[in-house]
Amino acid sequence: MSPELIIALISGAALFGVGIYGALSQTNLVMIMMGVELILAGAMVNLVAFWRYLHPDNPAGQMFVLIIMTVMAIEMAVGFGVAIARFRAKGSVEMEEATELKG
Amino acid sequence: MTAQMFFIGFFGLAGVWFGIVVFRTYSMVRSALALLFSQTALGAMFLSMQAEFLGVLQIMMMATEMSIMAIFMVMFMMDPGGLGTMDMTHQKRLSLITGFVSFVAAVAVAVFVDWGPVATTFPDAAQQTVDLGLELLNRSMLIFEMAGVTILTAMIAATAVAIQPLKRGKEK
Structure with missing residues (x-):
């Protein structure tokens, strides 16, 4: 097995772990979005590594990376839309205060 | 150790380190900049893996995306400069354990799975x-x-x- 592939996969795993920690531990909406960005970045590193070292002849691997980038952009756009709406309504984007939908 | 392996490891480490800095600093602007550096390091990692198009795309896209994020941080945060050292975290212990377990599980899959033969030929940029x-x-x-x-x-x-x-x- 290629050591370059393993190094890339371990980097992706570390980014995924850091992103999970950030998304779960932060109370601010924008910081939670940063955690999700890191999780997606971890997935992207894995996809590029798999494409490069296992199937470089198949460009569908690159296509997957473009889809992840699209998901990142959508997450940012919708997240900031929600953040603006929340800030207008409550004056804060702290998610600990967002308990309106609690049963 | 080949030069490619060194640069992939170096930029991977830089990406992870800046990812950790995102949640360690009190300044929100520094957080956004750390995320920008993390994503740029990943772009450089893609370039090291000879994925030129994806590397350049990653750097260009994340540079604009994170700059916008920094502006939003300044607009929304009560203390964007981090001068008051306000703690904005909760369930820290649970989050740390979950993050660590996810990392270990992903590394175990990466190391113990047989991914098959490595490609010997590779198309140019x-x-x-x-x-x-x-x-x-x-x-x-x-x-x-x-x-x-x-x-x-x-x-x-x-x-x-x-x-x-x-x-x-x-x-x-």
Whole structure:
């Protein structure tokens, strides 16, 4: 097995772990979005590594990376839309205060 | 150790380190900049893996995305400079354990799974771009178009959510 592939996969795993920690531990909406960005970045590193070292002849691997980038952009756009709406309504984007939908 | 292996490891480490810095600093602007550096390091890692198109795309896209994020941070945060050292975390222990367990599980999968033979031939940068272009306009065209439409829908939805609500019944 290629050591370059393993190094890339371990980097992706570390980014995924850091992103999970950030998304779960932060109370601010924008910081939670940063955690999700890191999780997606971890997935992207894995996809590029798999494409490069296992199937470089198949460009569908690159296509997957473009889809992840699209998901990142959508997450940012919708997240900031929600953040603006929340800030207008409550004056804060702290998610600990967002308990309106609690049963 | 080859030069490629060294640079992949170096930029991977830099990406992870800046990812950790995002949640360690009290300054929100520094957080956004750390995320920008993390994503840029990943772009450099892609370049080290000879994925030129994806590397350049990653750096260009994340530079603009994170700059916008920094502006939003300054707009929304109560203490964007981090001068008051306000703690904005909760369930820290649970989050740390979950993050660590996820990391260990992903590393175990990466190390113990047999991924099959490594490719010996690799297309050059120009050929990669040609292949991707043909892929986008042939087999994956529907997926590509759907991604475009989804972005457009997200933009409209985000604007609709963020727009100032009309005050009905109020005389002009």
